């Protein structure tokens with residue numbers, strides 16, 4: 001698991017470490033790290049340009065320029081606020097033969113030292129113009145300028161980095177936004193940091209948590225997943241959600257609803273009934289994909305919420321909960337509920353998502369005392385206890401009709417297997433994104449192809 005710490009937490013840890021280290025030592029350590037990665041990225045190139053802002057981020061860049069000069073690299077620097085440029089860094093840079101220029105000449109690599117942890121809003125026009133002029137790959141110092149360090153929001157012009165060198169610990173931006181390859185330079189902050197604000201699951205965490213049968217297992221060991229989805233007119237969602245539950249674990253799957261014929265035809269291993277009242281016992285329910293929002297569907301959702309087992313409420317189930325708050329009363333507050341809204345569904349439930357997706361997921365998790373999986377290119381999972389996981393998909397191939405039905409099915413089967421609901425949601429999001437990537441292999445895919453790639457994605461995380 002990778003931990004991510006917000007800027008406020010980094011600042012307070014840094015203060016204590018700064019007080020215990022000689023002046024300038026941390027910055028020079030940071031800058032050495034930047035210079036080392038710059039040399040790697042340069043390959044055979046010999047010319048580096050620095051964009052230097054008014055704070056310590058610019059100081060890091062200037063000191064990195066100093067170290068690069070020592071290695072014989074030609075280094076040019078544009079000072080965006082000449083009066084406020086880091087004094088010692090600038091003196092060292094000049095001493096080593098670095099050249100201050102108004103506009104960067106052609107270079108092999110640009111170093112973005114415009115703004116770091118103190119960033120607010122998009123790049124300002126002057127900085128944006130210099131960035132737009134760049135024709136070389138960019139190495140960002142701490143984070144790509146113009147992106148918010150805590151939310152990853154990029155509301156306007158920002159740097160697109162080939163790589164980012166960050167210091168002390170990872171910050172939310174490194175998981176929430178595209179920072180290129182992220183390298184971490186240790187500043188000895190560890191003991192001062194405390195627990196992280198956000199977590200990002202690594203493939204090996206997902207592999208280790210994924211339920212697989214052991215020698216003593218039978219068909220009930222991994223729980224029975226119930227799927228209440230689809231309709232006579234829209235059986236596809238039921239077929240996809242049930243299929244995902246069938247493929248994700250070796251537990252049993254029961255389908256209950258109007259698409260029973262279609263589901264049985266595609267997934268003979270699922271036990272299908274036409275009505276929720278005949279479904280039998282399950283260890284978790286998936287409710288909502290393609291279910292509709294009429295009175296009959298409300299009755300189905302009510303039955304599921306009253307069942308006393310964990311529920312993954314997706315799609316139409318979310319819309320029904322938003323439209324008819326009485327439905328919440330059917331729920332036992334001590335039984336886990338996972339809501340899986342995309343942004344529009346979230347808005348129906350809890351108002352606009354806004355730029356801070358982590359805060360939005362946490363708000364709804366607290367409000368509904370539920371686990372909220374806010375879908376998107378970056379998926380945020382927040383638990384009612386404040387635990388938060390983020391997963392940034394490496395591709396956008398999962399953005400296709402029916403993809404959410406697959407995610408819900410996977411999640412439901414992990415709940416049935418008894419996984420902690422926050423972990424279940426995080427693991428489902430990760431495997432789902434990986435399956436999309438594997439299935440796509442560079443070309444658009446339908447959700448049924450994503451579904452077929454689930455076993456490969458599970459194998460991939462389990463082999464780590």
Ligand SMILES: NC(=O)C1=CN([C@@H]2O[C@H](COP(=O)(O)OP(=O)(O)OC[C@H]3O[C@@H](n4cnc5c(N)ncnc54)[C@H](OP(=O)(O)O)[C@@H]3O)[C@@H](O)[C@H]2O)[C@@H](O)CC1
Pocket residue numbers: 014018026027028030053054055056057058060114115116117118119120121122123124127141142146167
């Ligand atoms: N502390 C440490 O131990 C270590 C810190 N380290 C380094 O320090 C960095 C933090 O430095 P920092 O706090 O000096 O501020 P920094 O991010 O450089 O911003 C400077 C100024 O830019 C401005 N500005 C704001 N938004 C802007 C925008 N969108 N576009 C353009 N400009 C914008 C705003 O000034 P304003 O113009 O508003 O007065 C702001 O004050 C950190 O990221 C790491 O690299 C490392 O050396 C390791 C040791």
Ligand SMILES: [K+]
Pocket residue numbers: 057112113114115116140141142143144145
């Ligand atoms: K930067």
